[in-house]
Amino acid sequence: MEKRVADLWVTEYQTKNMRLGLRIKEVLCNKDTPYQHLLVVDTLEYGKVMLLDGAIQITEKDEFTYHEMMAHILMCSHPNPRRVLVVGGGDGGTVREVVKHPSLEKVYLVDIDEEVINASRRYFPSVSCELDNEKVEIKPMDAIQFIKERKDFFDIVIVDSTDPVDFAEGLFKRDFYSDVFHALRQDGMMIAQTESPFAEADIVKDAYNEMSKVFPIVKMCWGAMPTYPTGMWTYTIGSKGPDPAKPLRDVPAKTKYYSRSLHEASFVLPGFVVQLLKGEEGK
Amino acid sequence: MEKRVADLWVTEYQTKNMRLGLRIKEVLCNKDTPYQHLLVVDTLEYGKVMLLDGAIQITEKDEFTYHEMMAHILMCSHPNPRRVLVVGGGDGGTVREVVKHPSLEKVYLVDIDEEVINASRRYFPSVSCELDNEKVEIKPMDAIQFIKERKDFFDIVIVDSTDPVDFAEGLFKRDFYSDVFHALRQDGMMIAQTESPFAEADIVKDAYNEMSKVFPIVKMCWGAMPTYPTGMWTYTIGSKGPDPAKPLRDVPAKTKYYSRSLHEASFVLPGFVVQLLKGEEGK
Numbered sequence: 001m002e003k004r005v006a007d008l009w010v011t012e013y014q015t016k017n018m019r020l021g022l023r024i025k026e027v028l029c030n031k032d033t034p035y036q037h038l039l040v041v042d043t044l045e046y047g048k049v050m051l052l053d054g055a056i057q058i059t060e061k062d063e064f065t066y067h068e069m070m071a072h073i074l075m076c077s078h079p080n081p082r083r084v085l086v087v088g089g090g091d092g093g094t095v096r097e098v099v100k101h102p103s104l105e106k107v108y109l110v111d112i113d114e115e116v117i118n119a120s121r122r123y124f125p126s127v128s129c130e131l132d133n134e135k136v137e138i139k140p141m142d143a144i145q146f147i148k149e150r151k152d153f154f155d156i157v158i159v160d161s162t163d164p165v166d167f168a169e170g171l172f173k174r175d176f177y178s179d180v181f182h183a184l185r186q187d188g189m190m191i192a193q194t195e196s197p198f199a200e201a202d203i204v205k206d207a208y209n210e211m212s213k214v215f216p217i218v219k220m221c222w223g224a225m226p227t228y229p230t231g232m233w234t235y236t237i238g239s240k241g242p243d244p245a246k247p248l249r250d251v252p253a254k255t256k257y258y259s260r261s262l263h264e265a266s267f268v269l270p271g272f273v274v275q276l277l278k279g280e281e282g283k
Numbered sequence: 284m285e286k287r288v289a290d291l292w293v294t295e296y297q298t299k300n301m302r303l304g305l306r307i308k309e310v311l312c313n314k315d316t317p318y319q320h321l322l323v324v325d326t327l328e329y330g331k332v333m334l335l336d337g338a339i340q341i342t343e344k345d346e347f348t349y350h351e352m353m354a355h356i357l358m359c360s361h362p363n364p365r366r367v368l369v370v371g372g373g374d375g376g377t378v379r380e381v382v383k384h385p386s387l388e389k390v391y392l393v394d395i396d397e398e399v400i401n402a403s404r405r406y407f408p409s410v411s412c413e414l415d416n417e418k419v420e421i422k423p424m425d426a427i428q429f430i431k432e433r434k435d436f437f438d439i440v441i442v443d444s445t446d447p448v449d450f451a452e453g454l455f456k457r458d459f460y461s462d463v464f465h466a467l468r469q470d471g472m473m474i475a476q477t478e479s480p481f482a483e484a485d486i487v488k489d490a491y492n493e494m495s496k497v498f499p500i501v502k503m504c505w506g507a508m509p510t511y512p513t514g515m516w517t518y519t520i521g522s523k524g525p526d527p528a529k530p531l532r533d534v535p536a537k538t539k540y541y542s543r544s545l546h547e548a549s550f551v552l553p554g555f556v557v558q559l560l561k562g563e564e565g566k
Contacts, residue, residue: 009302017306017327019292023299044300045482062481062513065553198345198509199328224507224515224553226481230345231514232507257553265548270348270507270540 010041010049012056014229015199020056022046028123033115035167040123046227048123050091052116052162058091062226063127066193068258069223069235069266071097074156074189075104076247076263081155084108085183087143087171089160090116092128098158099130100253107136110147112167114140144170150183157184159192164203172207177214177238189239194220197273198230208277211238219244220277221266223257234273293324293332295339297512298482303339305329311406316398318450323406329510331406333374335399335445341374345509346410349476351541352506352518352549354380357439357472358387359530359546364438367391368466370426370454372443373399375411381441382413383536390419393430395450397423427453433466440467442475447486455490460497460521472522477503480556481513491560494521502527503560504549506540517556 011021022043029040039051047060058066071094075081082105086094090111098107109131111117117138120128130136139146147157157180164172171192180190194207204220212218215238225233237244245267247260269277294304305326312323322334330343341349354377358364365388369377373394381390392414394400400421403411413419422429430440440463447455454475463473477490487503495501498521508516520527528550530543552560 011304015328018329019304021294021302021304023301045298046301064555196509198507222507224481224505224513226479226513226515230507230509232509256555256558259551259554261551262553265551268542268544268548270545271542272347272539275539 010039010043010051012051012054018199018229020227022049029119033113035113038115038119040119049227050119050124053166055163056227057162058093058124058127059227060124060126063093065223065257066225066228066233067093067097068255069221070094070158070160070191070193072251072255072258073221073235073237073244073263073266074158074191075101076249076251076260077244078155078189078242079187079248082106083154084156084158085110085147085154087147087157087159087161088168089158090114091120091124092117092131094158094160095133095136096127096130099133099135100251102252104135108139109136110139110141110143112140112142144176144179147179147183152185153183155185155188157188157190159190161193163195172203172210174210174213177211181214181238181240184240187241189237189242189244190215191235191237191244194234194236196228196230196232197234197276198232200229201276204234204273205276205279207236211236215239217241217243219267220269220273221245222269222273223266293322293326293334295334295337301482301512303510305332312402316396318396321398321402323402332510333402333407336449338446339510340445341376341407341410342510343407343409346376348506348540349508349511349516350376350380351538352504353377353441353443353474353476355534355538355541356504356518356520356527356546356549357441357474358384359532359534359543360527361438361472361525362470362531365389366437367439367441368393368430368437370430370440370442370444371451372441374403374407375400375414377441377443378416378419379410379413382416382418383534385535387418391422392419393422393424393426395423395425427459427462430462430466435468436466438468438471440471440473442473444476446478455486455493457493457496460494464497464521464523467523470524472520472525472527473498474518474520474527477517477519479511479513479515480517480559481515483512484559487517487556488559488562490519494519498522500524500526502550503552503556504528505552505556506549
């Protein structure tokens, strides 16, 4: 007789009309932080999963695709990335990838919610494993404030934020991109996760347009990310000079998703995304 | 006061431990055919959706990514595609894309289940719109039998099948690939949908390995497909000679996903897929 198990699921309402359910073995952490609801569950399909305000942030099985794209696209195309800022990303996955690059002198991790960092340290050792690296400085504070206070300071800014609602909404606005621009040194570049063109076409388009008002060079790339809505994820880059689509070096460590050739390929956008950015969708 | 609506959903169990739910407005067709269960629903997120045995086959909103990849990768890389076979694909989406190519003389659509074809004609006019094209010949029969009876006949075979269970299981086997090989003319090529490397790594690997025992050239490409499990979909190609990764021409009609540059980019596989095909995953 087959072993009977409890029929226990966690469900993310990816939109009002679409939901992803994952069968779970156990609830590991379920609490309100001062900023959001934090849930960590152990699932059968994706291993341990962290949700913030009901939205999946990372899973053990697929987090590598997102974190490698967030880190290596710019770390490999900037001529000499030394000082890096990660906005959000309290789980530490982006930092883990950034420290693979020997040119790095310091990476600042600025996440408003320290409890996310603590939960990642406790439940996701394979993600948070570089948070104690000597090149990492953790600042649990509002990134919008942090960045306003620094001018001509960073080579790369990585906006590893939650969806643009509530306190993260400002991270998708022109004013914030402008603050990032001024916080960047010569040759500086920023990258932001900018949602799915299938589920959130307006966000994709607005982020691209807002960034284009601030940076002389703006490009978009994309990749697979199974547990984010629709599985197709975009990343929008603003650059003061270097071409983010042209990798200058390989990652000097093991990667599972990113490669130099994938870097170049990720900038080839499907036709409907090209049309969306041109404002010609539906024509 | 906000309008109240019934909380009505359709759910696909994508694996035993993962399910996708879509809010529906209406059930349009719900019946057993001689071969499978056929469900057509109208959803708020993806428009009309067809499910066979509970698995999403097409949605109005995202079917174009899959059908354009299935058709144009080979139609654009074969030197002169004149005679084409579509195995399965009763909805007509792949045929709609194939007939965009002027070199085409005849496309045979061989789907075992005529009721799928009829449902597509009735509920998906934007997908089935070319089924009455004079270059299309529809054969409601078992494709495995159909192909055994033809030697040195087709330029391209497109295996637009359901998942490899029940009557579709044989479409993922070496014997079938061998029959396809013999049914292909000189320079002939086949393409098959081969599932997601995240959800069904074994199927991806097995299809690639089985095809490699039959065809001298085997390559894999991938693309976004939101309503298939994990949203990342692979396509495996066997070729008697032409390089499927090298497009020779553009599609002489409008496309929404495919382009010549996306064709080339789609053959750049993420690192973990390369490792999977080498049999070195986890090493």
